[in-house]
Amino acid sequence: MNIDTLHGGDSGAANERIAILGAGASGLALGWLLSQAGKQVTVFEAAPRIGGLARTFDWRGIPCDIAPHRLHTSDLEVLSAVQALVPLREHRRVSRILMRDKQIQDPINPIELMLRFPPRTAFALVWGFLNRPKLPETSFESLALNRYGRGLYDFFFEPYTKKMFGVPPAEISVTWGREKLRSSGLLDVLKRQSKTFFSTFWYPERGGYQAILDAMQAQIRGEVLLGAPVTGLELGDGRITAVHYRRDGAAQRFDCDRVFSTLPATVLGRMLGAELKLRFKRIQLVYLDIAKPEVMPYQWVYFGDGDVVINRMAEFKHFHPHLPPCDHSVLCAEVTMDSDHAEADVIAALTRYGLIRREDILDSLVLEEGCGYPVYDRGFEAARDQAQALFGRYANLHCVGRNAEFRHIETDEDIASAADCLRRIYGTETVRLPA
Ligand SMILES: Cc1cc2nc3c(=O)[nH]c(=O)nc-3n(C[C@H](O)[C@H](O)[C@H](O)COP(=O)(O)OP(=O)(O)OC[C@H]3O[C@@H](n4cnc5c(N)ncnc54)[C@H](O)[C@@H]3O)c2cc1C
Structure with a gap:
C-alpha cells in the first residue's frame, strides 16, 4: 500500500514551489525525476550529508555502507535508469548462514x-x-x-x-x-527463484552504494539544503502552505505549493499533530577493522542462532574488487536485538565462530539508526490506514519511500514509488525514467 494522498486532477502550476523533505534515496530520486521533468525543487536534509540509510562513508580507507547494500531488482525500468546514472558491476552473490557453529548454504x-x-x-x-x-x-x-x-x-x-x-x-x-x-x-x-533469493546483484563500479545517490543529486535542478532539519509545517485550507526549518541556528520558512515527504511516517504524523502507533526497529551497526587481508570469503553472512546478537555481517572489501590490496579488512555487523553493549556482544559472537581474534581488532565504530526496519506487528495495518487518512487530508502532500510509506522496501522500490507518485500527479508523458 502506498501512502499517497493525491487523488488526481492537480497537476500543478509550471513554476510551482516544490519542497522535498529528506535527502535519502527517495528524496533524491524524487528530486532527480522532477528535474528530468523540468521542475525546480528544494530538498531539506537534517543531516550534514545526503544518503540517509543508503549512505556511504570512508572509514579506515574502505568505503562502508549501512550494512550491505545491494541493488537486486526485478524492475527492469528501474535497473536501466540506475545503469544510465552510474556504472554498475554485476556481482555473483556469495553468502552463507551460520547456525549451530556451522556454515551452511544461503538460502537454506x-x-x-x-x-x-x-x-x-x-x-x-x-x-x-x-x-x-x-x-x-x-x-x-x-x-x-x-x-x-x-x-x-x-x-x-x-x-x-x-x-x-x-x-x-x-x-x-x-x-x-x-x-x-x-x-x-x-x-x-x-x-533459488524470487526477489529474496537473488543469485547476483548490482553495485556501483566505483565508490560505495551512495554513488547512485550522488549521481541523482548531481542532476537535481534546484537546491539540496544540508543541515536543514524540518521543524514543522504550516497548514491552511487542506494544504501545506509552508515548511519550517532551521539553518545555521536560525528558524527559516519556505512557502510551497507541493510537499513530498520521505521522513518516517511517525515524524510527519507528529508535525501534523498525531501520535501514530507505528513502530520502527532500531538497528545498531558495529564496524570492526581487522588486521587480516580477508576475514571470510563471503560478501555477507546471516547468523541464525537466537543467542547470537548479530543478524547479518558484511565484509566490504568483497564489494570493491578495484581497491588496491591492503592488509586489513572492515566488517559491519547488524544488531537489532536490544543490547547496551553491542560491540562486546558482536566481538564475542565472532570469536565464538572463529572468524576473528580479539588481538586482530585494529579499530571499531558503532552507529545507530532509530528507524532501521518498519515493524509489521499484528494490527499495524490499522495504524498505517490511520496514517494514510491523516496525510490524505492535505491535497498537496505526498509520502514516498520505505519509512514514509511504512513499507519494508529497498531502494529499487523507493525509486519505483517515486516514479509512480510523480506519474499520478504529472502524467506518464511528463515523468520518465531515463533508459
Ligand atoms: C540494514 C539495512 C540494509 C538494507 N539493505 C538494502 C539493500 O541491500 N539494498 C537496497 O536497495 N536497500 C537496502 N536497504 C533499504 C534502503 O536503505 C532504504 O530503502 C532507503 O535507503 C530508504 O531511503 P529513504 O530516502 O526512503 O529514507 P531514508 O534513507 O531514511 O532518508 C530519509 C532522510 O530524511 C532525513 N530526515 C529525517 N528527519 C528529518 C527532518 N526533520 N528534516 C529533514 N530531514 C530529515 C534523514 O536524515 C534521511 O537522510 C537497507 C536498509 C537497512 C536499514
Missing part, C-alpha cells in the same frame, strides 16, 4: 541440513515438512508453519524473526511474511 537448502545436522534435527525437518499444517494464516508464525513445517520453523524462522523484530513470530503480521517470503515453499527455496 533442506537437503544440506539433513546431511550436515544430527539425525534428530534432520528427521524433525523432513517430518515437519511432510506434515505441514493447514493453519488459518493469521500471523507470520502460521504462514511459515504452513509453508515450511515445524522443523524448519523451529530451526531458523522462529529464532531469526524474533531476533530481528524483538517479538515472537506469532506477533508479526502475516503481511510481512507474504512480502518477505516471496516463494511459495521449499521448492522455490531450492530453485
Whole structure:
C-alpha cells in the first residue's frame, strides 16, 4: 500500500514551489525525476550529508555502507535508469548462514541440513515438512508453519524473526511474511527463484552504494539544503502552505505549493499533530577493522542462532574488487536485538565462530539508526490506514519511500514509488525514467 494522498486532477502550476523533505534515496530520486521533468525543487536534509540509510562513508580507507547494500531488482525500468546514472558491476552473490557453529548454504537448502545436522534435527525437518499444517494464516508464525513445517520453523524462522523484530513470530503480521517470503515453499527455496533469493546483484563500479545517490543529486535542478532539519509545517485550507526549518541556528520558512515527504511516517504524523502507533526497529551497526587481508570469503553472512546478537555481517572489501590490496579488512555487523553493549556482544559472537581474534581488532565504530526496519506487528495495518487518512487530508502532500510509506522496501522500490507518485500527479508523458 502506498501512502499517497493525491487523488488526481492537480497537476500543478509550471513554476510551482516544490519542497522535498529528506535527502535519502527517495528524496533524491524524487528530486532527480522532477528535474528530468523540468521542475525546480528544494530538498531539506537534517543531516550534514545526503544518503540517509543508503549512505556511504570512508572509514579506515574502505568505503562502508549501512550494512550491505545491494541493488537486486526485478524492475527492469528501474535497473536501466540506475545503469544510465552510474556504472554498475554485476556481482555473483556469495553468502552463507551460520547456525549451530556451522556454515551452511544461503538460502537454506533442506537437503544440506539433513546431511550436515544430527539425525534428530534432520528427521524433525523432513517430518515437519511432510506434515505441514493447514493453519488459518493469521500471523507470520502460521504462514511459515504452513509453508515450511515445524522443523524448519523451529530451526531458523522462529529464532531469526524474533531476533530481528524483538517479538515472537506469532506477533508479526502475516503481511510481512507474504512480502518477505516471496516463494511459495521449499521448492522455490531450492530453485533459488524470487526477489529474496537473488543469485547476483548490482553495485556501483566505483565508490560505495551512495554513488547512485550522488549521481541523482548531481542532476537535481534546484537546491539540496544540508543541515536543514524540518521543524514543522504550516497548514491552511487542506494544504501545506509552508515548511519550517532551521539553518545555521536560525528558524527559516519556505512557502510551497507541493510537499513530498520521505521522513518516517511517525515524524510527519507528529508535525501534523498525531501520535501514530507505528513502530520502527532500531538497528545498531558495529564496524570492526581487522588486521587480516580477508576475514571470510563471503560478501555477507546471516547468523541464525537466537543467542547470537548479530543478524547479518558484511565484509566490504568483497564489494570493491578495484581497491588496491591492503592488509586489513572492515566488517559491519547488524544488531537489532536490544543490547547496551553491542560491540562486546558482536566481538564475542565472532570469536565464538572463529572468524576473528580479539588481538586482530585494529579499530571499531558503532552507529545507530532509530528507524532501521518498519515493524509489521499484528494490527499495524490499522495504524498505517490511520496514517494514510491523516496525510490524505492535505491535497498537496505526498509520502514516498520505505519509512514514509511504512513499507519494508529497498531502494529499487523507493525509486519505483517515486516514479509512480510523480506519474499520478504529472502524467506518464511528463515523468520518465531515463533508459
Ligand atoms: C540494514 C539495512 C540494509 C538494507 N539493505 C538494502 C539493500 O541491500 N539494498 C537496497 O536497495 N536497500 C537496502 N536497504 C533499504 C534502503 O536503505 C532504504 O530503502 C532507503 O535507503 C530508504 O531511503 P529513504 O530516502 O526512503 O529514507 P531514508 O534513507 O531514511 O532518508 C530519509 C532522510 O530524511 C532525513 N530526515 C529525517 N528527519 C528529518 C527532518 N526533520 N528534516 C529533514 N530531514 C530529515 C534523514 O536524515 C534521511 O537522510 C537497507 C536498509 C537497512 C536499514
